[in-house]
Amino acid sequence: GAVVSQHPSRVICKSGTSVKIECRSLDFQATTMFWYRQFPKQSLMLMATSNEGSKATYEQGVEKDKFLINHASLTLSTLTVTSAHPEDSSFYICSAKGQGYHEQFFGPGTRLTVL
């Protein structure tokens, strides 16, 4: 149980385009979902936290207009990187937490490369 999927696993796009990443909890209801970014050989940096049906809470330094987060249901959250630039190239990982769980369950990650 407690499986989280992400799609796509890998995406390459041109500078200036937008990219949408989906995060789904497959067998539990995720009351809270989290989006992280990880640069090579660095740890996970929390970008934002989202609760179903409400606006996301962004960490300091993360542009909410650039990284749009939608948590439309208890099993789906999306992250849209708008007007992507090469410096946005990174590994984006979502996680989900459900009622009764202490831990967050992580998706397999999405590797974004912006040319």
Add this chain to the structure above:
Amino acid sequence: GQNIDQPTEMTATEGAIVQINCTYQTSGFNGLFWYQQHAGEAPTFLSYNVLDGLEEKGRFSSFLSRSKGYSYLLLKELQMKDSASYLCAVRARGGANNLFFGTGTRLTVIP
């Protein structure tokens, strides 16, 4: 703010025991987690401590001292597949359940 420190890299021999330390300073405390992350993959949950003491789970054990802001992850009978990064993460008190991660310790197991 949150400050979580771990050694950057460690090397250990197959079959041996290794201890990975983590110290933290956070505004509030509501649990400490250890995750394992293989290169290019998402982290997988290893352990959770919220009270002082040792939690044992097979070859892996995790210890917490809240008064010292200190935890360690103990790996016994090391296997080659244990080569990975080990991430210490602290959940600060509050309703958000946010985890704050250390930089991770990259463990290399050698024959």
